[in-house]
Amino acid sequence: MLFLVVALFLFGVLMGTAGHVPVPVTVVAGLAIVAWLAVFFTKERRKAAKGGGR
Template identity: 95%
Template sequence: MTQWEPETAHRLLAVPVWERCSMLFLVVALFLFGVLMGTAGHVPVPVTVVAGLAIVAWLVVFFARERRKAAKGGGR
């Protein structure tokens, strides 16, 4: 068993708040995605298509932001 080191605690606290919130956002989004996919068989086709297009739009925005961040050299 390893001993708790003060440097470890400092590194954990050094994680930016937006990074911790973005992880929470992803967890909630995946949960809602699961709920939406579970109901896809029970709702009308147009509702499913609109929801699918919203998810695709969100993924495109996410991809573009990550691509831009990587191009600037701001990757992790």
């Protein structure tokens, strides 16, 4: 639960700064978030496929 709070806080900070930083910085940050989410999604799918689901 604490992880979700921190993630939402960081997301809010990023979205708040998106209007104040150059577009390339915002795009790079967005791509980093997408890459992290893709890795997380892949790991969770593999875990579920192995029967380790909740």
